[in-house]
Amino acid sequence: MTDIDEAMLIAWVDGELDEVTRRRVDRAVAEDPALAARLEQHRRLRARLAGHFAPIAQEDVPASMQAMLASPTVVPIARPSRRWAWATGGAIAASLLLGLGIGRMTGGPDGPIAVRNGAMLARGSLATALDSQLASAGEGGSIHIGLSFRRKGGGWCRSFDGAAMAGVACRTDAGWQLLQAVPGKGQASEYRQAASADPRLLATIDGLIDGAPADAQGERAAQAAGWR
Amino acid sequence: MSFERDLLAILPRLRRFAASLSHDRADGDDLCQAALEKGLRARDQWQPGTRLDSWMYRIMRNLWIDEGRARQRAARTFAPEEAGADVGYAGDKAVEQAMTLSDVDRAMQALPPEQREAIALVLVEGLSYKEAAAILNIPMGTLTSRLVRGRGALIELLGEAA
Numbered sequence: 001m002t003d004i005d006e007a008m009l010i011a012w013v014d015g016e017l018d019e020v021t022r023r024r025v026d027r028a029v030a031e032d033p034a035l036a037a038r039l040e041q042h043r044r045l046r047a048r049l050a051g052h053f054a055p056i057a058q059e060d061v062p063a064s065m066q067a068m069l070a071s072p073t074v075v076p077i078a079r080p081s082r083r084w085a086w087a088t089g090g091a092i093a094a095s096l097l098l099g100l101g102i103g104r105m106t107g108g109p110d111g112p113i114a115v116r117n118g119a120m121l122a123r124g125s126l127a128t129a130l131d132s133q134l135a136s137a138g139e140g141g142s143i144h145i146g147l148s149f150r151r152k153g154g155g156w157c158r159s160f161d162g163a164a165m166a167g168v169a170c171r172t173d174a175g176w177q178l179l180q181a182v183p184g185k186g187q188a189s190e191y192r193q194a195a196s197a198d199p200r201l202l203a204t205i206d207g208l209i210d211g212a213p214a215d216a217q218g219e220r221a222a223q224a225a226g227w228r
Numbered sequence: 229m230s231f232e233r234d235l236l237a238i239l240p241r242l243r244r245f246a247a248s249l250s251h252d253r254a255d256g257d258d259l260c261q262a263a264l265e266k267g268l269r270a271r272d273q274w275q276p277g278t279r280l281d282s283w284m285y286r287i288m289r290n291l292w293i294d295e296g297r298a299r300q301r302a303a304r305t306f307a308p309e310e311a312g313a314d315v316g317y318a319g320d321k322a323v324e325q326a327m328t329l330s331d332v333d334r335a336m337q338a339l340p341p342e343q344r345e346a347i348a349l350v351l352v353e354g355l356s357y358k359e360a361a362a363i364l365n366i367p368m369g370t371l372t373s374r375l376v377r378g379r380g381a382l383i384e385l386l387g388e389a390a
Contacts, residue, residue, distance in 0.1 A: 006376050006380070007372050007373070007375075007376050010372075010375055010376060010379055011357075011372070014350060014351075014357070014375075016356065016357050041383055042379060042383075045351075045379060045382055045383055045386070046351050048332065048386070049332060049336075049347070049351045049352055049382075050351060050352060050354070052330065052332040052333075053244050053247060053248050053352045054244070056240070056243055056244040056247050056253075057240040057241050057243070057244040058240070059240070059243075061236075061239050061240060061243065062257060064261065065239060065243075065257075065260065065261060065264060066236070068261075068264050068265070068268065069232040069233075069235050069236045069239070069264070069268075070232070
């Protein structure tokens, strides 16, 4: 039975033999106690090694490794932002959202936001759109105007929607002051749909609006008067 | 998304493989972490439809080999001037090893790397010869001869001889 070598014995243990060879090893082992003992050694070795390391695969994976594989689409700031927006609906949420979401845009000379005397003011194309675009005309461009409305205490506000951000701005003596801004449609984030339908913006508008939004005629008149 | 989810699903096995290659559990988790980082960085190179576990085993194994070579280089470079310190360190290590490592860990440590990785893939991870040879990028005959020699050594070391 010397034609059964060590490689065949371990292949038997590893389940790597074809049916014919396996039977041949079986017959040889049945007739040769030394061969049977050697096969048993290999069987025990494999069982011992596998058994020694097996519990590791049953353990919980360390949190540090799990964190590396956490879904990147879970945006930690989304939940607190939304909660704060619902709770306060005002300037705190606006400043936080701006700081987190579009803060870098304020740095560039051509960004849509300027900070003056502690207030965030629309500038550039955003200011132009707020000044001149009519929601009722359905005018295109990179920024869409949603609603135009009078705020409680007087003055005009408009909601807008762009690729980078959506928000609500109200006309002041210094210009269009942003009361709230959220990431726009261009920044795909699963937790929100169309930016203009964002519940945070709607909540802000609900808190500001005096009566009903302007109709097409009212909007044109307000524009003609320079939103004063 | 699904890449991370699939990685998470095979992570327990990757961790086990890392442990069977490494000196101890802490080293194993370091290796596993490094392999995860590398896998995430190189995710574009993984071809969907192929086996993610084989791909990750290969990444981990290559990291482990590279790390071993770096350690050898460092040992050769610093051995002459730090021979005295090394002796003391080696002594401490041996004591620590005797206290914390099991027989199986010690026996695996004693194997040459090319035998240890073959044993780990086939006996611990339960891969087929074909899968293991592909991961190690060696012919089947080379794999089986490493399995034979590695197992012979383990039987000696573990006192499994009848």
